[in-house]
């Protein structure tokens with residue numbers, strides 16, 4: 374029922390995690406894919422597995438390109454219905470496998486993921502340090518992949534993790550936002566993992582500011598309101614900008630020999646630094662070491678935060694254009710032309726017995742249904758306006774096509790003639806707009822598949838993508854003008870599903 378995917382950078386905690394999975398009671402996972410994302414893979418990974426678990430574990434080489442890339446490699450190896458992602462720095466409890474199976478059992482089809490609960494053990498008998506409180510934030514964070522099981526179909530539909538996120542930061546919230554945008558839900562399960570607080574020196578809070586670059590990318594991808602939708606707490610970035618600006622003004626005023634301005638700006642900066650440090654010191658253990666670490670890092674953090682945000686914003690254009698690392702989601706719907714695309718084009722045919730599917734039509738539609746991609750048919754039938762066929766003939770033929778090819782989804786027909794100046798006859802976008810409305814999707818998330826230039830032009834007019842599947846009647850200039858050309862319907866669908874480039 375489920376496979377487990379563990380991306381790892383070779384931390385010793387990997388071995389402890391695998392052992393904890395081995396000790397856990399419950400149904401065994403089908404396979405465990407450990408994706409070795411170390412830069413240097415010359416030494417083998419230390420797994421230390423017992424025989425039972427060992428035969429289920431497969432190690433796959435990562436690209437040392439971060440957890441998003443490593444998790445993509447892992448889940449794409451799996452054929453299971455559910456993929457449980459677990460980070461290599463957590464430990465699962467004694468009943469975790471049982472609890473996971475219970476969490477996933479009988480989930481409704483619109484639930485795409487089940488998130489586990491993360492416990493961060495804090496020291497007894499003293500207050501937690503700033504770093505310990507930071508890690509403890511994981512316990513309340515939403516949509517984190519320290520322990521999160523996704524349906525494989527939802528990963529396929531969303532195109533997996535966005536590999537433009539190179540750090541273990543925001544890549545999980547980004548995926549969740551895209552999955553939820555496709556109308557799916559993410560629920561919280563009852564299983565628990567423990568996330569011990571690792572050792573870290575005082576520079577950790579400064580180094581973590583690199584995440585500001587990912588926030589810049591999140592804002593570009595999901596808009597400014599992404600934090601509220603993802604339930605991510607608003608950071609202290611604005612205060613950091615204030616502190617860094619005050620310091621900058623103080624320095625500039627010094628250089629310009631304006632001592633008063635410099636003194637005021639320096640005082641403003643110092644006040645903010647002390648206030649920021651105090652906010653981090655007050656809830657902590659207030660030992661001499663912690664206070665020194667908080668003072669030093671509180672001075673450095675605003676500059677690091679602003680530096681990384683600016684770096685992220687300036688690299689954003691390149692990142693957004695990086696199609697190789699961007700996820701390739703499935704279309705939200707595929708709109709098919711009828712004659713010459715799904716069935717052989719017999720102009721003004723009224724006889725259901727003469728309907729002949731195009732090669733590969735049945736299997737192409739079956740592939741889309743299996744991938745949960747809705748379909749619709751958009752067809753020009755000017756024969757009705759010309760008096761050559763009746764609307765009843767058209768409907769009878771559509772019924773026959775459905776009997777041969779299976780459910781077609783909603784069928785939209787334009788019965789106007791070429792000179793009627795309607796808004797529905799392709800290359801006008803009207804039929805496509807009606808189909809998208811009925812399916813509840815945006816046209817820019819749809820793909821139109823047709824056999825002539827009018828299909829492609831209608832797609833462009835509507836803002837949809839298009840694939841041309843030429844036949845003998847398709848004109849060479851129409852083929853030359855098409856953005857994407859497939860050999861046949863199966864090839865077109867394989868392109869859509871990302872199974873062929």
Ligand SMILES: [Mg+2]
Nearest residue numbers: 710712713824
């Ligand atoms: Mg056609």
